[in-house]
Amino acid sequence: MWPFSKHETSASPAREPQASVQPVAETRASIASPDEWLLELFGAAPVMSGVSVTPQNAMRCTTVRAAVEAIAEAIGGLPVHIYRRDGDARERAPEHPAYGLLHDQANDWTPASAFLEQITRDALLHGNGYAFINRVAGDPRELIRLRPEAVTVELDSRTGEPVYKISEATSQRVIDRRDILHIAAPSLDGVSGASPVQQCREAIGLAMTIESHTARFFGRGAKPSGVLSTAGKISPEAGKRMMASWRAAHGGSNSGGTALLEEGTKFEALTLSSVESQTLELWQHAILEICRAFRVPPHLVFELGRATWGNASEMGASFLRFTLMRWIKAWEGEIRLKLISPEDRAEFYPEFLVDDLLRADLAARADSYGKLIAARVLNPNEVRAMENRAPYAGGEIFANPNTTSTTPATPETKPDA
Numbered sequence: 001m002w003p004f005s006k007h008e009t010s011a012s013p014a015r016e017p018q019a020s021v022q023p024v025a026e027t028r029a030s031i032a033s034p035d036e037w038l039l040e041l042f043g044a045a046p047v048m049s050g051v052s053v054t055p056q057n058a059m060r061c062t063t064v065r066a067a068v069e070a071i072a073e074a075i076g077g078l079p080v081h082i083y084r085r086d087g088d089a090r091e092r093a094p095e096h097p098a099y100g101l102l103h104d105q106a107n108d109w110t111p112a113s114a115f116l117e118q119i120t121r122d123a124l125l126h127g128n129g130y131a132f133i134n135r136v137a138g139d140p141r142e143l144i145r146l147r148p149e150a151v152t153v154e155l156d157s158r159t160g161e162p163v164y165k166i167s168e169a170t171s172q173r174v175i176d177r178r179d180i181l182h183i184a185a186p187s188l189d190g191v192s193g194a195s196p197v198q199q200c201r202e203a204i205g206l207a208m209t210i211e212s213h214t215a216r217f218f219g220r221g222a223k224p225s226g227v228l229s230t231a232g233k234i235s236p237e238a239g240k241r242m243m244a245s246w247r248a249a250h251g252g253s254n255s256g257g258t259a260l261l262e263e264g265t266k267f268e269a270l271t272l273s274s275v276e277s278q279t280l281e282l283w284q285h286a287i288l289e290i291c292r293a294f295r296v297p298p299h300l301v302f303e304l305g306r307a308t309w310g311n312a313s314e315m316g317a318s319f320l321r322f323t324l325m326r327w328i329k330a331w332e333g334e335i336r337l338k339l340i341s342p343e344d345r346a347e348f349y350p351e352f353l354v355d356d357l358l359r360a361d362l363a364a365r366a367d368s369y370g371k372l373i374a375a376r377v378l379n380p381n382e383v384r385a386m387e388n389r390a391p392y393a394g395g396e397i398f399a400n401p402n403t404t405s406t407t408p409a410t411p412e413t414k415p416d417a
Contacts, residue, residue, distance in 0.1 A: 051209055053208070055198075058204050059125070063286070064207075064294075067290060067293075067296040070301065071327060072121040076118075077117075078357075079353045081099065081102075081353065082099045085346075085348075098339035118145055120331075122148045126148035126197075127193035127196075128184050129145075130145070130148060131145050131146060131180070132180065140338075143181060150167045164180045179338075180338070200290070206289070230266070297315040320354060324354075336349060369383045373401065380396075
């Protein structure tokens with residue numbers, strides 16, 4: 001049993017007497033035809049396209065899966081460290097209890113990267129990602145994912161603090177807010193996250209409907225190019241003979257030849273309707289709508305209609321600024337509040353390293369490194385460390401290699417010391 005801290009809840013205040021009202025006929029929802037509010041409660045309300053969109057089946061939509069994984073996998077792939085402030089300098093603090101949980105493994109069976117990715121995925125699909133902080137002697141020792149469906153969060157009416165409740169087989173447990181790591185999607189109340197899947201289910205339902213319609217269209221042999229018709233009724237034997245002769249004359253590699261029709265038969269060509277001919281345009285529109293819901297650039301879900309080699313790099317930078325940074329700040333805020341004690345927050349702080357997302361090609365990096373070294377912002381050994389290369393003797397000196405000065409800056413007199 002996890003060491004949940006159980007709190008007593010205050011009794012509900014006595015209700016004021018209410019005016020009598022006339023009884024109304026009671027209507028009950030059945031399992032066969034549930035009311036819309038019941039479907040909303042379980043996240044299965046049908047959309048106008050006629051399908052139910054839930055966090056589970058939404059991942060069957062390729063665009064939703066690509067958008068969710070673009071964010072979740074990016075968060076899971078970013079290194080996160082705990083740093084210690086030392087005046088104007090800083091250094092990593094691997095001795096901090098939270099460092100290993102965020103950098104190495106969250107618990108005995110979950111790597112830290114997989115933990116970050118899964119909690120972010122829960123928040124994107126369900127609106128909320130939860131993890132229980134298992135403490136020993138007050139220090140965090142494990143981070144254990146909780147199923148989003150099993151946790152509810154409410155506001156305490158007296159203090160305004162969030163109250164977390166986890167549902168078990170026959171009861172609910174109240175968990176101290178300090179023991180819950182909560183990553184929430186944007187919402188109006190700022191407490192319980194709003195699921196993008198449920199908020200934008202009409203757009204997702206449209207994409208799912210187009211996918212299923214297209215699959216049925218081609219699964220049934222697509223639409224024939226035309227039909228053979230006659231003015232009168234023909235016998236089954238005559239029909240089989242006519243079809244056999246038509247396929248022999250115009251099927252496979254013989255298609256495109258001159259048709260010879262008999263017994264008053266006419267060939268009528270079939271054309272696609274305006275809706276069917278615009279399937280690709282509608283599909284592309286649905287993809288863009290889902291990208292807007294998750295704030296993911298279209299090229300990250302492999303919709304490359306407007307992407308070029310020139311703007312793909314800039315779109316990647318905008319993905320970091322306008323999409324990932326919101327989730328990074330949410331993680332850093334929760335880590336600081338829940339995994340760093342109040343007395344240590346002035347000294348320790350978490351930070352995600354986003355350098356890898358901003359790395360350009362080798363030629364661009366070499367040009368920027370050269371300018372930074374010449375401006376004495378970085379020394380050669382710092383650049384080599386950024387490229388995962390060993391330092392060399394004398395590389396710690398801040399000097400402009402493009403000048404002939406005989407008094408280069410030393411580490412003791414570096415410009416930003």
